[in-house]
Structure formats: structure tokens, C-alpha cells
Amino acid sequence: MRFAILGISHETNTFSRVPATYEEFEKATIARGQEIVDLYAESQYTISGYLQGAEELGFEAVPLMYANTGPIGTITKDAYDRIANEQHQMLRDQGPWDGVLISNHGAAVSEEFPDMDAEFTRVVREIVGPDVPVGVTLDMHANISKDTVANTDVCIVWRTCPHLDTKLRGRKTAELIYRTALGEIKPEQFIEMPPMLVNIVKQFTGQEPMLSLVDECVAANEIEGVLDTSIAEGYPYADVEEMGMSWITITDGDAELAEKVSKDLAASAWTKRVDLNKPVASIKDALTQAEERYMGPKPEGVENFMPDDGSALAEAVESEHSHLGPIVLMDVGDNIGGGSSADSTHILKVAQEMGVTGYLQSLYDPEAVEACVAAGTGAEIALDVGGKTDDMHGEPVHVVGTVGVIDDGPYEETRPTHGGYRFYDDGKRVLFNTVDGMTILLTSMRGGNTARAQMYSMGIKPEDYRVVVAKGVSSPRPAYQPIAAEIIIVNSPGVTSADLDTFEFKSRRIPLYPFEEPNYPEQD
Template sequence: MRIAVGGFMHESNTFSRSAADLDRFREGSLTYGAALVPVWREAHHEVGGFLEGAETYGFDVVPLAMAWATPSGPVADALFEHVSDALVTGVRMAQPDGVLVALHGAMVTPTYPDADAEILRRLRAAVGPNVPIAASLDFHGNVSPQMAETANVLVGYQTYPHVDQRARGRLAAQLLARAVKGEVKPVVHVAKPPLILNLLGQDTAREPMALLMRMAREAERAPQVLSVSVMAGFPYADVPEMGPSVIVVADGDRAKAKAVADELAAAMWNVREQLNVPCPTPAEAVARAVASQQHPVLLVDLGDNIGGGSAGDGTVLLAELMKQRAKGFIVALYAPEAVRVAKAVGVGGVLDGPLGGTDGMHGPPVTVRGVVRSLHEGKWVETEARHGGRRQNDQGHAAVLDLGDGSLVVLTSLRTPPFSLGQLTSLGIDPRGASAIVVKAAVAYKAAYAPIAGEVIEVDTPGLTAINPARFTYTRIRRPMYPLDVS
């Protein structure tokens, strides 16, 4: 039994002007053929789960290609064609018994608003109607019925932060192997309630999302039900399929798959109001942090959530911390030009000038004066299960700037989501000693940062990933859509 394994993953924020091109994927991960195996084999990622599944379920792996990039604006059409061609050409040459492919579910290109469905369509055309295809999907995938019509198996992550990726990859591998052997005949149904879930409500440890997850696990115990995936969707994509969904894979029973999916989608609709989470303003949040005795306080910069495609150089909370004379804080900013200046002045030198705010959407540039404490290559290895599942990490050349009073600004050359404490500890920083840490995320940081947090304050900051969907102008999504259209 020969199974082709590959992937093409990107979370595309259509409100961003920063396209994901070849350079962005090279900064992330772009491997072809056998080269993908050592990169992903040990990772807490679904591709690692696919590869583990080869031993567990007895199939030979035919590696195709694997492409991943930090979320940003839409994927460039040329890059999409390049990677898609690598996958399709690979399966045509391999003529496998089945295909395992890691997709995100919220990838957009200028030509294809539902790019993941287009990849599945091309793979299906390449292998024909009888070769099973199984795809893993990110919890934030904007899943379309077209995906269900093309793939035999769709399996989504069921944790946010995403710490179950490898396990979900193993499940996809198991179901595909069983389909190839003729043990099951999987069919898929996708139900989509008409609502937008803000990212805080998507936290799978927070009610009522936790309730929906318990209902999904219970539904999987029913006869003929092979897998149930509650999907939160990605609200920063202005595309027709934007929004949450429920995916059910059943053994040959389409009516059963539809009934289970529709029941869970109705349950999600019924708790829609509780899935919205209010947040304080930046001034209110920083005042609370300064007064808090539970250190470190995590200030969650929702509007500059790098994992959702934002700039990573938002200054709103840095400016407010400085305005309120906070001490002992840590802020990381994407600032490649400032890193170059820091390297030029050297350790012990003074950096005096503006930082951040390059796109005008996440606050204006903030002028700081600090001493360059250290310079770094910016790479580290994460050994624990963390959101995103990556083992090899790279924030680019980095500099640590000391502002005095124990406050530090970390300057990076690559946009780096705060998914691992290694981003700080690899620079010689002990995050436990900070009074406050700004994390440019929504929920994904929790797997790494929650264990050390004294208090967590989620902040309603402006930007490409603002928590309130009313801040955005949607022109292509389905309407009516809660909470934008409230009767």
C-alpha cells in the first residue's frame, strides 16, 4: 500500500496587503520529495502524524512536497501554481493507492477564494475517482461543501491552541488506510451556520466552545460515524465560505453524516451570543496590568495577532505602557530595519528612533531610546507540543533593547507569532521575571505562555485581526451573518 503525503498550508488574511510569495514560504518551510521527511517527521504537526501513521497502519510513504508560511495576505498566484504543480505532478508519477494532504482550509489567492478546494479538485483529477483522498484541516479553516464533494476524508484540529495536530494527522492516516483496504467507505458532509466567531470565543477550553467539543466527541461514538470536527473558521477572510462549520465523516451513510453535522451546527447557532467575548480598551488594560500584583501579566494584543496575518509591529500597547510609566515589561516587535541599526551600533550601543507602526493600522511609530543588550541569530528548537506544531523555529536576526527600569523590547527580522517561550528564552530572557508581557496573538499563545501567567488581560486593539468583525468591510461573505446582521 503506497500513500502519497504532502501539504500546502496558509491562513490568508484578505484585509492584508502583504502577499505570501515564494520568499515568505522559504522563510516558513518549503520542501520537496524526500526532503520533507526529516523536517516534519518529529514535529507535533499533522504531517508528523501522517508519517507516524505509515508505521502504525502499514503503508509506504511517497513524499510529495510540503509548503507552509506565516499567515499574511493572500498567496500569490504564481506560488500557488508552483506548489500545486509539485503536488499534482508527484501524485501522477507515484500512482499511489491513496493521498494524505495537509491543508489549512483558509487559503486564498487572487484567482481562487477557496484555494484549498482547488487543490483537492486538482488532486482528484490527477488520481481519478477511485483513489481515496484524506485531508487534514486547521481549526480555522473556512470549510466549503466543495471540499467535502472532492475528498473522502476531512479531519480538522479540535484544540485551540492547536496541540492535537499530530494526533489528528494520525487519525486521517488511519481512516485513509482503512478506506484503501476496503474496511470503510467514508463520506463527508459539511454544515455551515451563518455566523462569525471571534477568536476568543473559539478557545476550546472556554465555554460554550468546550461544550460543542464535548458534543462532537460524544457524536463520534454513534454507529457509522468515523470522525466529527467542529471548525471555528477564520473571520479575516472576505470570501463566500468564511465562517464556522461542522464536518462529519461517516461510513457509507450520507444521511447520517448530514444529520449529525446539522445537529451540531444548530447547537453552535443556539449559543452564538455566548461565543462573543468583550474586552477592555488599551488604556484600561494597561492600567489593570500596572496595578496587578500577579506577574507576569499577559497583555493580549488582539488587533496585532501575527498568527492571524497581522503586521507584528503594532505599537498601541507599547505606547500605552510607556505613557503609564510601566516597568519591567517585554514587547516583541517585527522591526528588521531596527535590527540592522542595532547590529551597526553593537552591544552596548544606543538605539534612538522610531519603531513599528509601518502600515498605519496598528498604531503610529513610537520613538524609543534604549541600549542594545544582546544580538542573536534568532533560531531555536521547540520540543513540546505547541500551537502550529513546528519544531524548528526562526525569528530571523534579533536584538534585545533595554529601555531601563527592567523593560525590554525584542526586535525581530521575521514576523514571529508567540507560540513558544523559546522566542524569549533563546535570547537569554526569563519571561517569568517580567511584570507584563505583550503577546501578539489571540488564543494560540496559551500552550506556551499560560503556564507562567499571573494574569491574562485580552485587549481590544485595532488592526488586521481586531476582535470585533464590525471593524471590517465585508463584500463577499454570505449574508445575513451574525453578529453583523442582527434582526
């Protein structure tokens, strides 16, 4: 049996002013054929799960084309047409197929198609016909429509945030499509889309309120006849009708059961809607807390452990050293994984005014990088850094300091990462140490802080700092929670701010909690 692999993965922040052009995809990833295998076979990403499924189950995986770019603004018509048309033409030309495996994000918006994922899967279905099973694996931040579910036989969503189960969920999609192709199962899907959001600051699945909702979703798989259940947190920065949480249940031929399970899970979440939207600390409060709670560096070679590690060793190490290490501040308003600019100076400015020392953060600023390179390693210079993309992420901050390491940008991470990625590139980058006790990693490409190797590869040991700013909400946790004494989520301004009232929504559903109080049935 031959299964095609293809996909366009993009998390579209419709409030971002940086369009997702074809060139942006080229700078990130446009891979064809063997290039896909080379990039993902040894990673923990969805596609590696597809490839693993092929090897273990015995079908032939045929990678066609895959494209992604970091979360930025709306996909241009030119970019979507060129990428989708090429992929769809490959699907036509290289068939016939026994199955199709799609790796999309699920929150993509193009200039022509507000529900790009639905349009992409619609054409796939049109090409292969009604009898070829089609599976798609989506990010937990997907805004999933009924059309996307209708266009596929199996729609599976990652269940962890940060995203640590991407390969596992891809493998599950591959297995269900394989069993469908064999005629062993007849998947029936149902999606329930209650009128509610979960704020980005409450999306970590390792703690309440999301922890128990994920547990309930997983437990529902034990119901006889249920093949899989998914919970999608949704993506609140895409102004589209389907924006919000959703639940998908897949059963073996039982449409009524699929509907009941999805609705029961959604009703349970509805009772927690207030907790799912509670506010977090301001910038000044977060920095004050960090200064007060810092107790010293983590001992060499000692790491904290992720919350789900219940081993005796983990408990012993955690008990002895749980308050040692940097205080990590999650910069919500400059959440790179949500489509932000990577050059927000809001936290940096307040930290500078407060005289915070032992401070570390990255900052996208090609202009500053160029100035540092021109000055050379060891030079002491003055710079105005950050705040240059738009007027939402602060103004440039004046700093004086010394140019340290200068590097071309690529690095590799072998530790667990959000999304399962392994290879990264900051572009030309510079280590800059200010005279007032701050370290800034200046980059010439936008990037988040989802891998500690980003710092280690520049000779920076984040364990030695008092305060580390990580641009994101949940995505930096796999990298920084192991070394952090504490993580504080910061309600900073920006294009990914937790204050959703700062955005002008024109296309979302009405009513939608927390903007309005809809009449939605609660669990009995």
C-alpha cells in the first residue's frame, strides 16, 4: 500500500503585520521527497510518526512536499497558490493512493481562504475521491472547523502543551488510516465546538485547569468503540469564525457515540471556563517576584524535572534543589510561537529601570547584529535594540556593552523540545553583555526560546542567571523548566497579549466566552 505525505503548516496571527509570503516559507521549510525524510525521520515531529508507522505497519510512505514557516501574519494568495497547487499536482500525478497523511497546523488563514486547512483538505479529497482514507494531524492550537473534519476520515490533534507528543499522535493517525485502508475499521468523527476560549496563559497541560481536561479526554479512549479522542485549545489570535476550543471523537462506525463523547467532554470544560481565562502577573510584579524569590544558581549537572516524572530520583533532586536556578519569565506578548515579532522590549525596559542584574533574553534585531559585527568581538559600543518591527512591542532600548561571540546561527538540539524539532537557525547572531549586568542574544532571524542549545551554542549558561526571559507561554517549558527555580507567566503587551480585549475581532463567533456569556448546556 502507498500512502502520500504532504502538508502546509502555519499558525496565522491575523493581527500580525508580517505577511506569510512564499519567501518566508522558503526561509523556513519547503521540502520535497527525500528532503522531508532527511529533515524529520530522526525528529519527534508529526511526520516522523508517519514514517515510523510506515516502517512498523508495512505500508510505503511517499513524501511529496511539506511547507511551514514560523507563526506570522496571513498567508498571501501567491504563497498559498504556489505551495498548495504544487502539492495537489504531485498528489494527482503520483497516484493512485491507498491513503493520504496530511501534516497541517490547523490555524492557517490565507488572503483568499479564512479556513485554509479546510480548503486544502477539500482539494485533497476531491483529488483522491471518497474511498481513499485521508488522515490529518493538527497542532493543539488548531481552530478546527466542521469542514476540515468532514473532508477527512481521521482528524487527530496533539494532546500536550508544550507539544511533546507530536510524533506519537502522528503515529496514531498513520495507524488508523492504515487500518481503514485494510477495511478493519470504519471511522466516524464528530467535532463539538463550544462557544468558549482558553486564554493562552492557561494552556499549559501540565497543571490545572487543562490537566484534568486532557486526562478526561484520554480516559474517554477506554470507552468501547472509541478509536481516538482529541482536545484542541484553539488559537485566539486568528480572527476567524471557528476560533476557539473543540473536541473530536473518532469511533468505529458509531456516529451517535462520537457525538455523545465529544459533547460530554466539552460540557465538562464549560464548567471550568472562568478558570480557563484567569489573568496573570504584570511586568513589574513579575520582575519584583523574581528578584525576591531568587535563591542562587542550580548546582552543576542538576536539573529539575517535568511535572509528569514521578520517579524517586526526580522527587529527591526536586526536593533538594527546587528553589535553586533562574526565575524564568514567560513573555506572553512576544510569544514567537503565536506569531509575535521577537523584538519586544517591554520587559527589558522595566528590568533596566529597576536595575535588575543577572538578566538574560534574546532579541531579534538585524540592524544591531550588523553594527556588532562591524565593531568586532571585544568592542564596547552603544546600541538601540529591539522595538523596530512595529509599534506594539515597545520602543528601542538604549544599551551600552561589549560585543561577545559572533556566530552564523544554526544549532542543533537533542533534548526534548516543543513540537519535536531538532534543527534551528537564528541567522547571524551576537552575544552582547551590557555594562549594567544584562546579557542579550541578538539575532537576525525571528525565533523563540524553545531549545536551551540556542544559548549553550553561544557559550551562554542560562543556569547561571538570576532572571531569564523566554519569549512564549508554554513552548519554552521543555527547555527551561528543567533548570528553572520557578516559572512566572507575564502579561506583557504585544500581538499575542493575554488581554484579548486589546484586539479588534471582526469575524469571530458571537456569543463567545469570555467576551460574552453564551447559553451553553453544562454537564449534568
